[in-house]
Amino acid sequence: MHVPRLILIEQARRLGWPGLVGGTLLVLALGYALFGLLPAREALANLDQQLAADRAQLAAAPTAVTAKPASDASSAQLEDFRRNLPAQLDATGAIDRIYVLAREEGISLARGEYALGLDPKTRLARYQVLLPVRGSYPQLRRFLHGLQAQLPALALEEVDLQRKQIADSELEGRIRMTLYLAR
Numbered sequence: 001m002h003v004p005r006l007i008l009i010e011q012a013r014r015l016g017w018p019g020l021v022g023g024t025l026l027v028l029a030l031g032y033a034l035f036g037l038l039p040a041r042e043a044l045a046n047l048d049q050q051l052a053a054d055r056a057q058l059a060a061a062p063t064a065v066t067a068k069p070a071s072d073a074s075s076a077q078l079e080d081f082r083r084n085l086p087a088q089l090d091a092t093g094a095i096d097r098i099y100v101l102a103r104e105e106g107i108s109l110a111r112g113e114y115a116l117g118l119d120p121k122t123r124l125a126r127y128q129v130l131l132p133v134r135g136s137y138p139q140l141r142r143f144l145h146g147l148q149a150q151l152p153a154l155a156l157e158e159v160d161l162q163r164k165q166i167a168d169s170e171l172e173g174r175i176r177m178t179l180y181l182a183r
Contacts, residue, residue, distance in 0.1 A: 085153050085182040088125045091116075094151055094179055095129070101150065105143045107135035118183070125181040134172050137161075144175075153180045 012020060086094055095114075102109045110132035117126040133140060140161065147154055154177055161173035 082123070082182045085124070085180055088181040088183050091125075091127050091179065091181055094127075094154070097150055098129070098131070098147065101143055101146045102133070105135065105139045105146070107133055107139050107143050109133055123183050125183050127179040127181060129175075129177050129179065131175050131177075132173070133161075133175055134170060136169055137171055140171060140173075147177070151179065154178070155180065 015023070099109060112129055112131040114130075115128045117128065118124075119126065133143075135143070144156065144159065147156070156175065156177050158176040159173070160175075161171045163171050
C-alpha cells in the first residue's frame with residue numbers, strides 16, 4: 001500500500017504543529033516501550049527465576065553445621081577481640097603514640113583531659129581522652145588517619161574543629177576519643 005506524498009503533506013497541514021508534535025511523541029513512546037521496557041521486563045523475569053532457583057538451592061542445603069554452639073563461638077570471638085586489644089598497662093604507650101603522631105604532623109596538642117573507666121560486664125577498660133588541637137586541615141586529617149591506622153583500639157567519638165576567621169589557615173578544636181584496653 002503506497003500512500004502518495006501529497007496526501008501525507010495534506011494530512012500533516014490539517015493536523016498542524018500540535019498534531020505533529022503529539023504524533024512524534026507517540027512514536028517515541030512506542031519506541032521506548034519496545035526497545036527499553038520490554039528488554040528490562042525480560043531481564044527482571046530472568047532475575048526472578050534465578051532468585052527462585054537460589055532460594056530452592058539454599059533450602060536444600062544442610063542447615064546443621066557441626067561447629068561450636070553459638071554461645072561458644074561468640075565467646076571465642078570476644079576472647080580474640082580482647083587478646084588483640086592493648087593491655088591496660090600499655091595505655092601510656094598508646095597516649096605517647098598519639099603525641100608522637102601529632103608532633104610528626106606539626107600539630108600542637110594542648111594539655112588534654114583523661115578519664116579511665118572500667119566496665120565490669122565486658123571486662124574492658126575505657127580510657128577517654130579529650131585533646132584540644134591546633135593545626136591546618138590537611139595536618140589534622142593526616143593525624144586522624146594516622147591515629148586510626150596505628151591505634152585500631154582507638155575510637156574517635158567527636159571531632160570539633162573551628163576556624164576563628166575565614167582567612168585563617170589554622171583550625172582550632174578538640175578531639176574526643178576512647179581507647180579500649182584489655183584488663
